[in-house]
Amino acid sequence: MNQPLVLVTGATGFVGEAVVFKLLLDKTFTPLAAVRSQSRISGLCKTVYWDMNSPDIGFTLDGIHAIVHCAARVHVMDETAPDAMDEFRKINVYSTLNLARNAAKSGVKRFIYISSIKVNGESTPPGQPFTSVLSSLPQDPYGLSKFEAEEGLREISSETGMELVVIRPPLVYGPGVKxxxxxxxxxxxxxxxxxxxxxxxxxxxxxxxxxxxxxxxCISHPSAEGRVFMVSDGADISTSQLLGLMAKALGKKSRLIPVPVGLLKLAGFLAGRSGMTQRLCSSLQVDMSETCRLLGWSPPITRDLAFRRSALHFQDSQKK
Known part of the structure; x- marks a missing residue:
């Protein structure tokens, strides 16, 4: 019996590649990897070339059961484009909606959009984690482009009946992270x-x-349709704790100097790095209780094991 076909875009990226490997291991669905260049997955599953800048998809979407859309222009720390918002919209909005419209016409049942927690904002007050209900607007071009894509996808879903699932991850880490x-x-x-x-x-x-x-x-769960899901490891952590636990996983002694946060922010402002300092010092929490309740899901990997796996991969890569 043929397994339903799932198109994974951005399949050479950190998240997209991991999705392809997951589908190959689970053997419930057959992955079709949309790529911009050859990679190590090319010999493991069927691939198609996709230029996100082209209005022509370049391959058929007929017979595809679902799409996991990971491809995106990601957050850029040192932006050089003269109009950053325009560049983000070209890929994250226009290309995404073009793919979705073609998918709906071809009878694709479900479109899973990997969005970003930046749609909600950059930080949360103490004890007030982000939920799927927006309480603020995005604060940078990347977050805004993801928000606009979500809005456009909802319109397409409403007009065509193609099921939409949105996932807004916070910082994603693991073996091979950059x-x-x-x-x-x-x-x-x-x-x-x-x-x-x-x-x-x-x-x-x-x-x-x-x-x-x-x-x-989310590819097939009936309760995922039309939902926005928050996700995390289920164990929030401070920046200082993160550094200490990762140092332990690496077998190193953490050398953390307790500089007052006010001085760090001042130094960041003087160095023109206020954004980076803000991310290091502020809180950003998500409430994924609805995700767990609706899907009967919980994170399968504990934080300690996740850190150990990340550290082991890093150490192995340093030996090459």
Whole structure:
């Protein structure tokens, strides 16, 4: 019996590739990977080339049961585009909605959109985690483009009957992670003293395996239709705790200097890094109780195991 076909966009990215591997292992669905270039998944499943900048999809969507849309122009720390909002809209809004319209015409049953917690905002007050109900608006072009895509997808779903599922993950980490989380592990591994020992905020994170497990659940779960899901590891953590626990997972001694948060923010302002300092010091929590209740789901990987797996992969990569 043929397994239902699931198109995974952004299949060479951190999340998209993990979704493909999850589907290959579970063997409930057959993944079709939409890629921009060849990668290690090319010999593991069928792939199609997709240029998100082109109005022509370039391949048929006929026979596809569901789409997991991971492809996106991601958050850029040092933006160089003259009109950042326009660049984000081209990929995250226009290309996404073009794919969805073509999917609906081809009879795709469900469209799973991997959005971002930045749709809700950049920080949360103590004890007031973000929920699927928006209480504020996005504060940067990336978050705004994700918000606009969500709104456009809801219109398409309403007009065509194609089922929509939205997932808004916070920071995603795990083996092979790049950017700031990789930098953090590098600093800890080298024993670099960090002035971050007095930050008592609360941050929600999600391990890559926990995220893709939720995504796989949403492909066919009847209660997922029309919903927005928040996701995390279910164990929020402060920046200082994060650094300490990751150092332990790496087998290193954390060298955290307890610099007052006020001084950190002042230093960040003087250095032109207020945004980075804000992210390090502020809280950002999500409430995923509705996700767990509606889907009967919980994160399969504990935070301690997630940190150990991330640390082991990092250490193995340093030996190559």
């Amino acid at each position: 950017a700031n989380f990789l930098n953090m592990m590098t600093w800890l591994d080298r024993g670099v003293p960090l002035p971050l020992g007095a930050i008592n905020n609360q941050r929600s994170l999600v391990f890559i395996d926990n995220l893709v497990d939720l995504i796989a659940t």
